[in-house]
Amino acid sequence: DGGITQSPKYLFRKEGQNVTLSCEQNLNHDAMYWYRQDPGQGLRLIYYSQIVNDFQKGDIAEGYSVSREKKESFPLTVTSAQKNPTAFYLCASRRRTSLGNEQFFGPGTRLTVL
Amino acid sequence: GENVEQHPSTLSVQEGDSAVIKCTYSDSASNYFPWYKQELGKRPQLIIDIRSNVGEKKDQRIAVTLNKTAKHFSLHITETQPEDSAVYFCAATYRDDKIIFGKGTRLHILP
Numbered sequence: 001d002g003g004i005t006q007s008p009k010y011l012f013r014k015e016g017q018n019v020t021l022s023c024e025q026n027l028n029h030d031a032m033y034w035y036r037q038d039p040g041q042g043l044r045l046i047y048y049s050q051i052v053n054d055f056q057k058g059d060i061a062e063g064y065s066v067s068r069e070k071k072e073s074f075p076l077t078v079t080s081a082q083k084n085p086t087a088f089y090l091c092a093s094r095r096r097t098s099l100g101n102e103q104f105f106g107p108g109t110r111l112t113v114l
Numbered sequence: 115g116e117n118v119e120q121h122p123s124t125l126s127v128q129e130g131d132s133a134v135i136k137c138t139y140s141d142s143a144s145n146y147f148p149w150y151k152q153e154l155g156k157r158p159q160l161i162i163d164i165r166s167n168v169g170e171k172k173d174q175r176i177a178v179t180l181n182k183t184a185k186h187f188s189l190h191i192t193e194t195q196p197e198d199s200a201v202y203f204c205a206a207t208y209r210d211d212k213i214i215f216g217k218g219t220r221l222h223i224l225p
Contacts, residue, residue, distance in 0.1 A: 035215075045214070103150075
């Protein structure tokens with residue numbers, strides 16, 4: 001289970017506050033991803049980064065921001081503009097295989113906005 | 115746009131019976147189709163994957179089939195066991211390395 005970590009595991013914030021979720025990997029993977037998981041909604045892509053200092057919006061990027069200053073780190077900021085931020089957030093990094101791209105997921109952060 | 119549909123959303127099977135989960139994808143350029151298993155409270159993990167130049171792949175009790183013409187692929191679990199109870203996600207990879215996931219199937223193995 002090592003290699004990609006997220007902190008904290010649980011996070012509580014008041015409505016209107018920005019909050020930053022941490023994601024770190026020591027797998028030397030180039031690409032990293034952020035997903036949001038809601039019951040019955042599967043895994044929805046928020047942002048992804050294929051290389052340092054570059055990132056692209058996913059399907060639900062509104063209200064979120066990211067940075068990729070180091071290969072190992074891909075923090076996600078949930079801003080006050082995100083209308084429904086309470087969810088389970090998963091970070092992943094990508095390993096290229098002979099078949100395709102395997103995603104390695106972190107343990108997740110459960111964010112609750114009160 | 116890019117989309118992956120997954121059915122059913124919930125599936126209950128008797129222990130020892132087989133389970134089948136089906137997915138369809140929208141972009142004919144997709145060339146890689148992984149399946150992930152997420153046990154309760156844990157992170158998703160890759161269990162099997164297939165590339166578009168292959169029609170079927172098997173790994174012990176699990177198998178995946180792919181029909182490129184119809185743009186659908188399926189996960190088959192035989193001789194189901196209690197530890198197979200989990201949420202299963204199919205996915206398709208698109209040309210820009212985005213991975214689109216289905217909404218998941220919650221599989222219950224009944225004793």
